[in-house]
Amino acid sequence: MEDLTPASISQRIAELRLEHRALDERICQLASNPEDELEAKRLKKRKLQLRDCITKLESMLIPNEPA
Template sequence: MTEEEMRKRLAMLKVEHRDLDIAIAALVETGGPDQLQVARLKKRKLSLRDQMAIIEDYLTPDIIA
């Protein structure tokens, strides 16, 4: 995967992460009984965050001070 592809993937992950945040907030606001769905969305959101961290670590050069 090239650096440009990684940057595009990172941008897509950030959008999906933001969308999940909005979806979770909407479910919580409605007070629906579907806590299982909220838990699944939160788990997916954490997975996205982990993937973003891996890509960001790869894209950020190590600087020795």
């Protein structure tokens, strides 16, 4: 990744969350049309990838201090 400052990580998380929400809305639109099933599956896969990336970035913001 580029600059791994907490601010840049937080900004990237915000961008990914926006994309995640947009995908969710698009998937809901496609749900009414069974002909778009393949596209819906692709979007759902991308949405899961985004969720994984967001989780990974969020874990980078947690300090490595002993409990």
